[in-house]
Amino acid sequence: MKLICDLPSPKSLPDKYVLPPEKRPCDNELRDDLSVALPVIDLRGAMGDGRRQVIGEIMEAGKEFGFFQVVNHGVEEDVIQGFREAAAEFFRMPEEAKLKYYSNEPNNPFRVFSGSVTSHTDTNDIRYWRDCLKLRCYPVDKLMHHWPLEPEIFRERLAKYAVEVQDLARRLLRLIAEGLGLDDQFFEGDLTGGETMMNVNYYPSCPNPSLTLGIRPHSDRYILTILSQGDVSGLQVKHKGRWIGVQPIDNAFVVNFGLQLEMVTNGVLTSVEHRVVTNSAKARMSVATLIRPNMECRIGPAQVMVDGDTNPPKYRDFTGSELIEAYETTAGNREALLEMFRIHHTKLC
Ligand SMILES: O=C(O)CCC(=O)C(=O)O
């Protein structure tokens, strides 16, 4: 077993990472198209007079793109950069030190894996150009003992980052709840009460970006994802049938809605597909924090979001565990997953 970051700099892309032609990015999609950009929302005003305006911007961006970037979000630069350094240091450790944590067991609270998120569901054993550190990061006190002691700064830096990002998620979810006309604490409790997950995605520089992807097109599964993408671009979001690149902004977070939120809002907010392209010049590292429900909790369209005759529930109720299982079965494919929970209403003539 080898992580991609430990391959001796390959001159050409190893065969197993070459995607079938219909799954490859087109050449012109590898350069950033600057004609459409994700909205950048300044959260500074959110606690005062500007609250309604910020809520309006979030709702508008959410409905148009399912994604937006936030700045002045209250998470300190030192905390973001501090954890990014620790994570980058983890990937720089000798191969044996990283492989100690290698596992394909999804329930493992701290593991390293490589190549593909859910390769067992893909035909032809398709692989992707990504190494990943997947861990549970919040509540910190309960989970910290699973985190590595090397590099030495890792635990402390992750603890600070996880607490601050969790708080940002809570603040954003209050704004989203208000924007939807729900009680501002609607998402607090079981809907977001599961252990928060983190993907530290590492995409080494790639010998041939046009033949592969870092991550396949997928929608995220839970309520909300908060992503630090660093200063190297690569994330692309589906918008009106095209892939648009997300421009890196210093210390900003990219925020997107997950499938759970789409179903809880009965489809008002959508969980938009995204993917990652690689580049031949630089490695890229992103840190995605995924806010999750309690596994036993019942999830379904919120009462306030449905109305018997004019807007009936589009999805049946399900548990957090069912959601995870469905996501594995459908490999993160938005339509296939939603179909598993969709209610087909028959029209009476
Ligand atoms: O690397 C990125 O920018 C996106 C990562 C991502 O989509 C994920 O971890 O679910």
Ligand SMILES: [Fe+2]
């Ligand atoms: Fe994602």
